[in-house]
Amino acid sequence: MAAAAYRHLYQGKRWYRLRYKQLQKDPLCCFCADRGVVRPAAVVDHIKAHRGNEDLFFDADNLQSLCKHCHDSIKQQMEKSGVARGCDESGMPLDPNHHWGSYARSAK
Numbered sequence: 001m002a003a004a005a006y007r008h009l010y011q012g013k014r015w016y017r018l019r020y021k022q023l024q025k026d027p028l029c030c031f032c033a034d035r036g037v038v039r040p041a042a043v044v045d046h047i048k049a050h051r052g053n054e055d056l057f058f059d060a061d062n063l064q065s066l067c068k069h070c071h072d073s074i075k076q077q078m079e080k081s082g083v084a085r086g087c088d089e090s091g092m093p094l095d096p097n098h099h100w101g102s103y104a105r106s107a108k
């Protein structure tokens with residue numbers, strides 16, 4: 001899996017601090033919040049796929065707090081449907097009706 005190639009980014013202190021700050025700022029899952037559900041976040045996710053780009057990786061504005069369930073269901077959907085391939089350069093889905101679009105917009 002591609003994520004293994006970026007593993008070193010997740011192991012540094014810089015990410016650790018950034019992740020900690022994000023969870024302090026936004027301790028609840030933002031996808032659940034969209035549905036009116038209050039659930040504590042466990043995962044800090046990148047809104048735009050960073051693909052190893054450190055500027056995107058360490059951009060505090062590119063982070064969202066998710067619970068494990070939401071995070072895992074996104075990743076599963078990506079792997080099953082292959083929508084990850086249908087992204088523009090910024091990592092956003094090309095299909096404007098794709099649910100990521102609305103999530104990303106509401107997260108701003």
Ligand SMILES: [Zn+2]
Nearest residue numbers: 029032067070
């Ligand atoms: Zn959630």
